[in-house]
Amino acid sequence: MEKKVLFVVYQAPVGSIWTNEAFRTAFGMYGEDIEPAVLLMESASASLSADTKPESLNLLPIKIVHRFIKRYETPVYGVKEHIEKYKVKNIDENFGAKIINERDLSDFFHSFDYVIYM
Amino acid sequence: MALVLIKYGFDNPAERIKLNTTKEEDSVVLIQNGVFWALKEEIEKKVKGKIYAIKEDFLARGYSEKDSHVKLIDYSSFMDIIEKEEKFIG
Amino acid sequence: MKITIQVMNPPYTYEDLDTAIKIADEALKRGHEVKIFLFCDSALASNKLVKPVRQDRNIPKTLKKMIAEKGLKVDICGICMDYRGVTKDMIIEGAVPSGVPELAELIYESDRFISLMA
Numbered sequence: 001m002e003k004k005v006l007f008v009v010y011q012a013p014v015g016s017i018w019t020n021e022a023f024r025t026a027f028g029m030y031g032e033d034i035e036p037a038v039l040l041m042e043s044a045s046a047s048l049s050a051d052t053k054p055e056s057l058n059l060l061p062i063k064i065v066h067r068f069i070k071r072y073e074t075p076v077y078g079v080k081e082h083i084e085k086y087k088v089k090n091i092d093e094n095f096g097a098k099i100i101n102e103r104d105l106s107d108f109f110h111s112f113d114y115v116i117y118m
Numbered sequence: 119m120a121l122v123l124i125k126y127g128f129d130n131p132a133e134r135i136k137l138n139t140t141k142e143e144d145s146v147v148l149i150q151n152g153v154f155w156a157l158k159e160e161i162e163k164k165v166k167g168k169i170y171a172i173k174e175d176f177l178a179r180g181y182s183e184k185d186s187h188v189k190l191i192d193y194s195s196f197m198d199i200i201e202k203e204e205k206f207i208g
Numbered sequence: 209m210k211i212t213i214q215v216m217n218p219p220y221t222y223e224d225l226d227t228a229i230k231i232a233d234e235a236l237k238r239g240h241e242v243k244i245f246l247f248c249d250s251a252l253a254s255n256k257l258v259k260p261v262r263q264d265r266n267i268p269k270t271l272k273k274m275i276a277e278k279g280l281k282v283d284i285c286g287i288c289m290d291y292r293g294v295t296k297d298m299i300i301e302g303a304v305p306s307g308v309p310e311l312a313e314l315i316y317e318s319d320r321f322i323s324l325m326a
Binding site: 008010041042043102105106109110112113114115116117 | 119120131132135136138139140141204205206207208
């Protein structure tokens with residue numbers, strides 16, 4: 001039976017590796033009968049901005065994940081209230097992110113077998 | 119339903135979300151610095167599901183059993199919860 | 209039951225390896241099949257050259273003993289080892305360099321998956 005796994009990032013995409021690691025791990029799931037998804041919340045909401053550029057500090061870019069999101073059609077989620085809190089205006093369409101409300105997170109989390117915070 | 123594992127204290131935004139999104143059927147376990155939440159009087163009312171704290175993590179941080187507002191458990195009881203709950207959020 | 213415990217934080221800086229060892233110990237006592245997956249900085253816990261001060265615990269040695277005597281299994285994310293300069297000849301006996309595909313297999317096959325968030 002298929003397992004559903006959600007990887008949650010809550011730390012900022014610049015200065016920590018967790019956005020990249022969550023996607024790398026999620027993409028690795030496709031070898032098995034696993035349906036992965038990635039949720040970017042709290043300061044990880046900044047990952048969604050088209051203007052966020054870790055590479056400007058010589059850190060690993062986030063953009064490298066876009067091509068795999070497209071290839072695998074990995075579902076990506078953001079949280080409306082957190083995107084507003086962190087004033088993310090220019091959302092990068094390459095994530096194909098679905099925006100959910102914080103009050104819906106309970107049902108959302110419970111629809112997965114494992115919710116793995118990074 | 120799910121084992122919800124809380125590892126950090128009040129200063130962590132992810133733990134706030136995790137605690138706010140529990141359901142009645144969940145088992146919530148406070149571990150490591152997550153045990154600080156056991157100091158909050160209203161914690162059992164605010165969090166849905168059964169809530170527990172790892173006793174040795176709580177006592178090691180300078181508190182005594184009577185300071186906790188949730189049930190304190192050892193690793194054996196924690197394993198009972200792990201065996202019971204198929205889903206995991208943490 | 210097959211139980212996998214994923215760790216991400218570095219040993220000694222945080223309590224995560226100690227927690228994982230306690231969960232593993234309890235599970236092994238009950239006859240469960242237990243694997244600890246060392247991800248990101250926790251890969252450092254597999255380095256047998258780790259030399260703590262005398263009054264502190266030796267985490268790699270504890271893991272090695274549990275592998276040999278209690279049947280614990282330890283997998284280490286290979287890319288995470290490379291990033292931290294941990295080579296195969298440095299790791300404790302019985303631990304196995306692994307990767308995200310193996311993690312996917314573990315997630316799929318395990319009856320219980322526990323992750324200690326970063």
